[in-house]
Amino acid sequence: xxxxxxxxxxxxxxxxxxxxxxxxxxxxxxxxxxxxxxxxxxxxxxxxxxxxxxxxxxxxxxxxxxxxxxxxxxxxxxxxxxxxxxxxxxxxxxxxxxxxxxxxxxxxxxxxxxxxxxxxxxxxxxxxxxxxxxxxxxxxxxxxxxxxxxxxxxxxxxxxxxxxxxxxxxx
Numbered sequence: 001x002x003x004x005x006x007x008x009x010x011x012x013x014x015x016x017x018x019x020x021x022x023x024x025x026x027x028x029x030x031x032x033x034x035x036x037x038x039x040x041x042x043x044x045x046x047x048x049x050x051x052x053x054x055x056x057x058x059x060x061x062x063x064x065x066x067x068x069x070x071x072x073x074x075x076x077x078x079x080x081x082x083x084x085x086x087x088x089x090x091x092x093x094x095x096x097x098x099x100x101x102x103x104x105x106x107x108x109x110x111x112x113x114x115x116x117x118x119x120x121x122x123x124x125x126x127x128x129x130x131x132x133x134x135x136x137x138x139x140x141x142x143x144x145x146x147x148x149x150x151x152x153x154x155x156x157x158x159x160x161x162x163x164x165x166x167x168x169x170x171x
Contacts, residue, residue: 060092064099064111073114077124081106083131090127094119
């Protein structure tokens with residue numbers, strides 16, 4: 001009885017192997033015929049090697065990791081309480097790749113490519129000039145303190161009346 005089971009299992013294995021071999025041959029023939037059709041459709045002149053696309057290089061404001069991936073060497077400047085919008089616009093005008101990293105309350109480190117050092121100094125001069133001119137033309141804090149002192153002086157001169165009538169008629 002055991003011999004019959006062994007014989008049947010061997011026979012089944014042989015049948016399956018024959019079927020899978022036939023299926024593999026059919027699949028290979030289909031692939032070869034498809035490649036031949038494709039080759040017949042495209043002329044030899046049209047076969048050109050595909051150009052490899054270079055990874056897109058980001059410009060302007062970016063993260064520190066993106067800036068380091070460009071392998072151009074980094075330089076840095078420490079800033080205290082910068083006006084970031086004006087700084088970003090000055091950098092953008094001069095096409096500088098940079099990254100601003102916050103170090104603490106009001107402290108930033110500005111990283112930029114080493115090869116952009118000359119352009120960076122020019123952009124930073126423009127930024128500082130704008131900030132100085134803005135602070136010089138708008139002395140709001142000084143005017144506000146003068147107004148507070150004037151208000152206190154007027155308030156001190158005024159007589160205080162404790163018992164005022166509020167529209168009631170006294171008889």
